Amino acid sequence: MKRTIGLTGSIATGKSTVSQWLKEAGFAVVDADIAARKVVEKGTAGLEEIRQHFGETVLTKEGELNRGKLGKIIFEDAEKRTLLNQIVHPKVKAYMLKEREALFEAGETIVIFDIPLLYESHLEALVDQIVVVRTSRETEIKRLMARDGIQAEAAIQKIDTQMPIEEKEQRADFVIDNDGSLEKTKKQVDHLIQQFKNFQ
Known part of the structure; x- marks a missing residue:
């Protein structure tokens, strides 16, 4: 039986670490962040649409997407952010x-969809079950401050653009608590891997 597992969390909860462990365990992972870069590479229809709507200024001299410039535009303008999402999503x-189709055809029975904004983008219907990686809000703020070199206020602002992690937990099929040590998190992931293998 073929199955798609959605992997999500919130910013700085440790989803990428869990995703890496699942890859190392031999699971096929399709990463939404990688997909988002691929669909706007030089020469793609996605990049051409962005150029038409946002102008030449969001391109580099080499004709590639200038992420910094585009990021600044959409950060300051909610309508343009919505427009970009309508193009890219x-x-x-x-x-x-x-x-996923190619992986299933190649013989994979489980595919992991690593989607940071799975709930926010309303993509639940793409997957059979959902794993949420969570931490407490305090841990999330501390980790984000350390990771991005920002103050607490800026970290809170970033976190508050996403759905509260408590709500994601309630809607999840599996929850990985990444509030403690990496060893504790790894044990939970190993248990999850065993459950996935039982599906196969």
Whole structure:
């Protein structure tokens, strides 16, 4: 039986670490962040659409996407952020579904969809079950401050753009608590891997 598992969390909860462990355990992982970069590479329809709507200024001299410039524009303008999402999100979804199809055809029985904003983007229907990686809000703020070199206020602002982690936990099929040591988290992931293997 073929199965798609959605992996999500919130910013700085440690989802990427869990994703890496799942890869190391031999699971096929399709990463939404990688997909989002692929669909706007030089020469793609995605990049051309962005150029048409946002102008030449968001391109580098080499004709690639200038992420810094585009990021500044959408950070300051909610309408433009929505427009960018309308361009990119359907392409990311199509890319991930195509990747999944190829993996299933190659004999994989479980595919992990690593999607940071799975709930926020309303992509639950793409997956059979959902794993949420969580920490307490305090831990999340501390880790984000350390990771990005920012003050608490800026960290809170970033965290508050996403759905509260408590809500994600309530809607999850599996929860990985990454509030303690890496060893404790790894034990939970190993248990999860065993459950996944029982599906196969």
